[in-house]
Amino acid sequence: MLEIKDLSLTVPMQQEAVQAVSHVSLSIKPGRVLGLVGESGCGKTLTAQAILRLGEHQGITKISGDIELHGESIFTMSEKQLRKVRGGKIAMIFQEPMTALNPVFSIASQMLEVIHLHLDLSRHDAKLHAIQLLQDVGLQDVEHLLQQYPDALSGGMRQRVLIAMAMSANPDYIIADEPTTALDVSVQKRIIALLRKLQKDKGLGMLLVTHDFGLVAEMCDDVVVMYAGEVVERGPVMDIFDAPAHPYTQALMGCRPEVAKQGQSLTVIEGQVPAPGEWPEGCRFAARCPYADAECQQPVVADAWQDGEHIARCVHVDVRLQGQEHGQTSIEADAAC
Template sequence: MSTKRPLLEIRDLDVSFQTQKDPLRIVHGLSLTLEQGETIGIVGESGSGKSVTSLAVMGLLPQPTGFISNGEILLDGRKISGLKEKEMRKLRGNEISMIFQEPMTSLNPVFTIGDQLSEPLKQHTKLNRKERKTKIIDILKTVGIPRPEQIIHEYPHQLSGGMRQRIMISLAMLGEPKLLIADEPTTALDVTIQAQILDLIRRINEKKNTSVMLITHDLGVVAEICDKVAVMYAGEIVEYTDVRTLFDKPLHPYTQGLIASMPDKNERKGELYSIPGNVPRPTELPQGCHFSTRCPLAMERCHQESPPIISSGGNHTVKCWLHDSAVKKEGEEAKEQLVEKEEEYNVRHAITS
């Protein structure tokens, strides 16, 4: 276990949004840590709270509607949750950067690529115009952009989706941040370009020792580049461990369902498995475990009480009653009583017949 101070610490985080009545919690008691140079995957279906978590870390929750209602976020030991916007601007693009989900809507259509890439350098460095141009061309070469000298004079609409995503990555990496957040960086890209983008993020992680928080719904992506993974469902982390353990020994029924629904390229199947139902809306969360209405293994207790976070040895935690020792004992005792009753019935039946 590392004795270093984590680069990113999220402690018991609640994120809420103001409604016409009362504030509505979207993220519930989320805690995780990320070491320098590590890559963590945050996975789950749409509506699980992944992107809201990333926006909370970036200090980009829509104001005044969205806000952190509990907990704290620390970057390199410094509390950044609650910082004023002016202070957060100094951090963004400098110590912490984000690759957004849609490169076409994230880039400004009326400014050239060069103008957009020079803006963070104006904000965070004292480089002159010539030095900024040199640095921009260097970073474009690093991310695999061909003919960067011409590209800087072009507009976003003149580039392909893969090229725009590379521009977004170069924009995020200009300030050489300690933490890079990638929100669904391969969405809407074809398979070949997806592989190139993932390889690029991996190389940035290795060469620059940059910590990466990868937001995705694709467990295949997580298996490829992540060190550890947090599985989110309905605003909560339901399972948290290293990536090898997650695939070798998934504990939560939701994680097991996600893995079971992955297509196997080496095996032809009929219909792919899918988890029944949908992620509940924040206003319609079931009592007890949030996954209880979709879980094939749900017990009566699952519908009544929210499960605690249970350690399964090492750094593996799961939020599920199935792994609570007291519940296991109750289940085993119930099975024993059932067997005894069946045996007693069989004996009586044999005597009377």
């Protein structure tokens, strides 16, 4: 189990450190895919990167909470242990395949470096392993490809190489942060199919960070929705698609024509996510929420509403869900999104 427990982080802003992730808890179970969704600036990447302590050199600092891999805190690990975890037990696939590879080294040298870091293989066996990994991700003419430099590859090919590198040490977990956003639509579909196959074949636990509820429906078992640095809803994917409990999740889902329920008009979420340092005292979504009232000006606990494993940070869920049973539409909307 890979668990984030009550994690709060600050980011450096001008003269001071400002909280950008607050009290986030989530767990990625072996063999299951957890989708982490939310609008831009909600803290998804900060949370995902914290798992490998990647933001620390940029001044991103933990102020409370913990992250545990199989019960062991990653914050008490030595640099040596952490190097074994990074790319070894937990691999990361980034959004930008164009920048994640170093342009001055060949694909062979970058792959072999990663393989030698984690596996005790001879040069010959490491090369055979690299060839196998590249074939596993659907690349062809791989002997030739190994001699190439990243510039010679398309975006889709680079992302496949990065996925091959991520798989090189047989990780238990993959963190994929918007793995297809930078790719053409047709290439996106093939990369998603590849990720899904690898995840299933190898029984990987996966954290999939995405804006895309269609992708969540396709790939995820569980969902966590973040808004303004905190978790506002979590639960099994079917529960959240059947009955999104938080108005923010409802609004996000309404923005996708293929996900919005039949007969329900599409939604525009007016306004913006409040930036770190500008969070209100009470519900952080209240300023954009059609149901907000005086009660929402008070701080809302994470499990204000709960139905089994389905949890939402909203004090008005019951009233709203009852309203929907009586045929009221949830949010005023138009087709602009």
